[in-house]
Amino acid sequence: MFPNLYGIIAEFDNPESLLDAAHSARSAGYRDMDAYAPMPVEGLAEAIGYRSSWVQRMVLAAGILGACGGFGLCWWMTVVAYPHNVAGRPLNSWPAYVPITFEGMVLIACITAVVGMLALNGLPQPYHPVFNVERFSRASRDRFFLCIEATDPQFDPNATRQFLENANPLEVIDVAP
Amino acid sequence: MKPEDQESTSVAVLDPGPDKIIGPGHDYGSVTDEIGGVVFRPFLRTPPQMFIGFAIAFLLVNLLMVAVTWLFLRGVGIWGIMIPVAWGFAIVNFVWWIGIGHAGTLISAILLLLKQDWRTSINRFSESMTLFAVACAGVFPILHLGRPWLAYWLLPYPNTMWLWPQPRSPLIWDVFAVSTYATVSLLFWFTGLIPDFATMRDKAGNPVAQKLFGMLAMGWRNSAKHWARYQKAYLLLAGLSTPLVVSVHSVVSFDFAVAIVPGWHTTIFPPYFVAGAVYSGFAMVLTLAIPVRRWYHLEDLITMRHIECMSKVMLATGLIVAYGYGMEAFMSWYSGNQYERYAFVNRMWAGGYWWTYWILILCNIVIPQALWSRRVRMSIPAVFVIALVVNVGMWLERFVIVVTSLSRDFVPSSWGMYYPTIWDWSTYAGTIGVFLALMFLFIRGLPAISIFEMREVVHHAESHVEPTHVP
Numbered sequence: 001m002f003p004n005l006y007g008i009i010a011e012f013d014n015p016e017s018l019l020d021a022a023h024s025a026r027s028a029g030y031r032d033m034d035a036y037a038p039m040p041v042e043g044l045a046e047a048i049g050y051r052s053s054w055v056q057r058m059v060l061a062a063g064i065l066g067a068c069g070g071f072g073l074c075w076w077m078t079v080v081a082y083p084h085n086v087a088g089r090p091l092n093s094w095p096a097y098v099p100i101t102f103e104g105m106v107l108i109a110c111i112t113a114v115v116g117m118l119a120l121n122g123l124p125q126p127y128h129p130v131f132n133v134e135r136f137s138r139a140s141r142d143r144f145f146l147c148i149e150a151t152d153p154q155f156d157p158n159a160t161r162q163f164l165e166n167a168n169p170l171e172v173i174d175v176a177p
Numbered sequence: 178m179k180p181e182d183q184e185s186t187s188v189a190v191l192d193p194g195p196d197k198i199i200g201p202g203h204d205y206g207s208v209t210d211e212i213g214g215v216v217f218r219p220f221l222r223t224p225p226q227m228f229i230g231f232a233i234a235f236l237l238v239n240l241l242m243v244a245v246t247w248l249f250l251r252g253v254g255i256w257g258i259m260i261p262v263a264w265g266f267a268i269v270n271f272v273w274w275i276g277i278g279h280a281g282t283l284i285s286a287i288l289l290l291l292k293q294d295w296r297t298s299i300n301r302f303s304e305s306m307t308l309f310a311v312a313c314a315g316v317f318p319i320l321h322l323g324r325p326w327l328a329y330w331l332l333p334y335p336n337t338m339w340l341w342p343q344p345r346s347p348l349i350w351d352v353f354a355v356s357t358y359a360t361v362s363l364l365f366w367f368t369g370l371i372p373d374f375a376t377m378r379d380k381a382g383n384p385v386a387q388k389l390f391g392m393l394a395m396g397w398r399n400s401a402k403h404w405a406r407y408q409k410a411y412l413l414l415a416g417l418s419t420p421l422v423v424s425v426h427s428v429v430s431f432d433f434a435v436a437i438v439p440g441w442h443t444t445i446f447p448p449y450f451v452a453g454a455v456y457s458g459f460a461m462v463l464t465l466a467i468p469v470r471r472w473y474h475l476e477d478l479i480t481m482r483h484i485e486c487m488s489k490v491m492l493a494t495g496l497i498v499a500y501g502y503g504m505e506a507f508m509s510w511y512s513g514n515q516y517e518r519y520a521f522v523n524r525m526w527a528g529g530y531w532w533t534y535w536i537l538i539l540c541n542i543v544i545p546q547a548l549w550s551r552r553v554r555m556s557i558p559a560v561f562v563i564a565l566v567v568n569v570g571m572w573l574e575r576f577v578i579v580v581t582s583l584s585r586d587f588v589p590s591s592w593g594m595y596y597p598t599i600w601d602w603s604t605y606a607g608t609i610g611v612f613l614a615l616m617f618l619f620i621r622g623l624p625a626i627s628i629f630e631m632r633e634v635v636h637h638a639e640s641h642v643e644p645t646h647v648p
Contacts, residue, residue, distance in 0.1 A: 015636065022401075035401040038205055038376070039632040045405035055409040063417075070353075074344040077333060082341040096345040099428055103353040106421045110361045110414055114368050117410035121403045124395035131398070137379040139399045140372070142205035142632075 006129035006177040007033075007149035008160050009136070010169035015041045018144035021167035022047035025148060028163060032152035036130070036145040048146075055117055062112035063105045070104020071097050132176045147175060198295045199634055200477025208478070208631040212624050213380050215473050223621060224472040231617040237610020244603035245320065253323055255600045262583045262595035267321035268432075269575040270605050273457065274314035274612075275355065275429055276450075276571065278362070279422050280458020281307025285365060286418040289411075294637070295486050297630045298478045302469075303462045304366045305625075309615040310461070311359045313608040318351070320604065347431035354428040361421060365414050371397050372407070372629040426454045433578065439520035440582030443508060449501030456494035456541075457571035459487050463564035467557060469620060478626055485554045491567065492548040498574075499542045516587055523585045529594050530581045533573050540570025 012018045015037060022035050026049055035044050074097035078084065083091050118124070130136050130147060139145050146167075148160050157174075164172045199208075247255055258265040281303035288296035319328045331352045333342050342349045374394035381387040397403070430450035433441035463484070470479040509521040519527075524534050544566050547553045554560060585592045619625065 036399045037401060037404070038209075038399060039372075039629045039636065040404040040408050041401070041636075044401040048401055050402045050405055052406070055406050056413065059410075059413050073333060077341040077344055082339070084343075093345055099347075099350040099424065099431075100344055100353050102420075102424055103350075103357040106417050106424075107357040107360060110364055110417050113410045113413045113417070114364045117368075117406045118395070120406050121400075123397065123403075126396055128396060128398055140376040140379045141209045 002150040002155070002157065004176065005150045005157060006132075006175040007147045007155075008157070008164060009130065009133055009145050009147040009173050009175050010164040010167060011135060011138075011171045011173070012144040012146070012167075012169050013142070015044070015144055017168065018146055019044055019047055021146050021164070021169070024167065025146065025163070029154050030148050030152050030160075032149040032155070034147050034149070036136070036139040036147070038140055038142060038144075041144075052120070054120055055113065058116040059109050059113045062116075063109035066108025067101050067105035069108065070101040073104070074100050129175050129177050133173050135171065135173065143170075150177075197480055198298065198482050199631070199638060200480070203477070203635055203638075205632045205635055208635055209376060209380070209628055211475070211478065212626045212628050212631065213377060215475075215620070216377065216622060216624060217380065217382070217386075226468070226472050227617055227621065231614060234610045234613035234617060237606050238614050239610075240603050241607020241610060244600050244607055247600060248320060248604070249325065253321065255598065256604075257596045257598045257601055259593065259595070261586060261591055261593050262580055264321075264579050264583060265595055266597055266601040266605055267317045269572065269579050270608065271314050271317035271321075272429055272450075272575045272579075273572050274310045274317070274608065275358075276426065276454035276457045276575075277461045278307040278310035278314065278358075278458065279426060279451070279454035280462055281305070281310070282358075282362065282365075282418050282422040283455050283458065284462070285369070286415040286422070289415045290419060293486075294634060295483055297634050298475075298480075298626050299462060299466060299483055299487075300630070301366075301369060301627045302466060302625050303458075304362065304369065305616065305619045305623075306458075306461060306465065307362045308359075308366055309612050309619075310458075311355070311362060312615070313612050315355060315359060316608060317604075347428060347435045350428045351432060354425045358421060358425045361414070361418055365418060368407075368411060368414065369627055370623065371395065372399065373624045373627065375399065376628050377624065423451055426451045438582050438586055439514075439516040440524065440578065443505060445501055445504050445508070449498065449504075452494045452497035452501065453571060453574060456491060456498055457568060459491045459494065460564040460567035460571070463487050463491070463560060464568060465616060467561045467564075469625070473620075475626070478631065481555060484557065484560055488548050488554040488560055488563075491564070492545060495541060495545045495548075495567070502538070502542070519585070520582060524577060524581050528581055528585055530577065530584065533581065534577050537570055537573040537577055540566045541574060544570075 010021065012021065018035055018037060019041065022033075022044060025033055026047060031049060033048050035041075035048050037044060071094075075092060075094075078093065079091045085091075130139075130145075135143070136145065146164070146169075148155060148164065154160075161172055161174075203211075256265055256267070258267075284296050284303045285300040285307075289300075319325050322328055331342060331349070333344075342352070344350075371394060374390050375397040378387055378390040378394050381390055427447035427450065430446035434443060434446040436442065466479055466487075467484070470476055506521060509517045512518070525531060545563055547559070548563060553563075580595050584594055
């Protein structure tokens with residue numbers, strides 16, 4: 001709809017103003033937006049309408065899978081692949097499998113936590129339009145940004161700019177796609 | 178003195194004292210600049226101590242290369258190991274290094290879950306320590322194998338011999354525990370670094386550094402949605418690492434406790450090993466943090482409160498270790514078993530290594546009691562010396578467990594002494610070199626303090642201070 005515009009970004013110098021702006025943008029009906037802060041800010045993701053619990057679900061599933069894998073490996077090695085009769089003791093000596101079962105769970109769950117988090121975040125991502133804004137490099141230092149994206153049905157270059165300016169930002173900048 | 182030097186020394190004066198975890202007057206920008214500044218200092222303005230330290234460490238790395246090459250050519254016979262003492266320095270050093278690594282995970286995971294905000298400025302540092310210590314630890318069992326180039330036989334993989342590792346053996350548990358621990362430590366460390374890589378990318382003046390940090394940051398753009406998932410993943414990693422770290426040293430202790438050698442076969446080993454690991458790890462964090470905060474003038478980020486908290490953890494875990502020693506002595510008497518009793522007599526006066534036991538008691542139990550005094554905890558030189566003493570003491574503990582116990586087991590005809598050779602010492606010193614060299618490179622090349630978490634500390638400090646300004 002706006003081929004020359006990814007969105008409009010407003011810059012703030014403290015997390016509280018960003019949080020207020022995010023809340024009012026959400027109540028004004030904007031949906032396609034993102035906030036940027038140099039550290040996690042409590043409530044900010046919720047304020048821009050983010051809801052997801054996929055990371056913990058993936059990690060839970062991976063943990064169960066890893067534990068089954070660890071146990072299964074031990075069982076298979078000692079019962080199927082290389083059965084070894086030691087003084088008539090049972091082949092399926094499950095108490096001895098506990099450490100490897102546990103390590104398997106932790107290993108697969110941790111790898112999934114990191115890889116899953118990156119995948120859900122769409123990283124690695126070599127290019128993103130917000131980096132076209134020169135001042136955006138301070139998002140990793142001491143500035144806080146709110147970007148309303150042009151894909152939002154309610155987006156209008158003039159009205160949205162006006163809306164963001166009402167939130168008392170330091171600056172409002174157009175983001176090239 | 179040049180003006181920039183004056184500025185940096187004035188920062189040193191700003192140590193906020195024992196109650197604060199961050200110096201006064203810091204904002205989001207200033208913590209970013211101070212920590213990032215260490216990495217972006219011009220090469221020649223690196224503190225001279227770093228060059229000297231790295232040079233010494235690098236010499237030791239070369240010593241390790243020589244020792245390992247000779248080992249590969251001649252086999253483990255170049256070490257002092259012989260029956261009955263087949264586990265010499267290699268296993269002592271393995272347990273010692275793994276233990277040192279544990280404090281890093283404790284600081285980054287357990288203290289995160291316990292919401293101890295003082296961990297923030299030392300967690301990155303100690304996570305790196307974990308990573309490098311585990312790398313040094315992993316080298317030893319492999320070198321000790323006899324045919325180190327066949328180390329992959331330890332892993333379960335389909336092979337033409339149709340042989341599989343024995344998963345009922347603690348030695349195979351060790352393979353899984355240590356490799357999982359190394360992988361998870363690397364993931365934890367790297368995940369923590371991603372937002373800081375983004376900061377470094379945005380701060381970098383030179384295009385090569387910008388490209389390098391940019392690749393490592395993988396396009397991290399500080400989006401709130403990303404942060405939400407990031408925090409969830411980080412918390413889950415911490416929650417999973419906490420039982421992991423306990424399991425790793427427990428499994429290491431099973432290597433001994435499951436065997437029947439008197440002095441090894443005790444149920445107290447797992448908790449006592451874990452406490453000992455944390456004890457030696459905190460000693461190592463202090464040994465490294467004290468010089469670095471001084472060389473780079475980070476006294477306002479690593480404050481006296483950090484030093485004091487770490488000293489207290491050291492004192493507490495030291496007392497758990499002391500309880501472990503006491504229990505070992507008590508159980509050897511209470512068991513009524515002549516071999517158990519003799520193992521202790523051997524340790525304390527009868528064997529050839531009795532003096533190592535008493536130095537160990539002096540280093541691990543007697544000297545660290547000085548930390549009860551606040552004046553000692555507040556004195557940097559005193560804490561530094563005690564940390565060094567504990568490092569030595571914990572190494573001796575492993576020596577006493579491994580070597581003294583093996584040297585005299587059930588049958589006097591099979592007793593024998595172990596004397597380390599020059600190659601034992603070279604390999605040990607060499608891994609210390611690897612560890613220090615990696616630490617020096619890390620401090621020079623990557624943000625040694627977690628920048629984004631320090632911004633959170635600033636944020637909390639601000640929101641806590643504000644109400645007092647309201648009339």
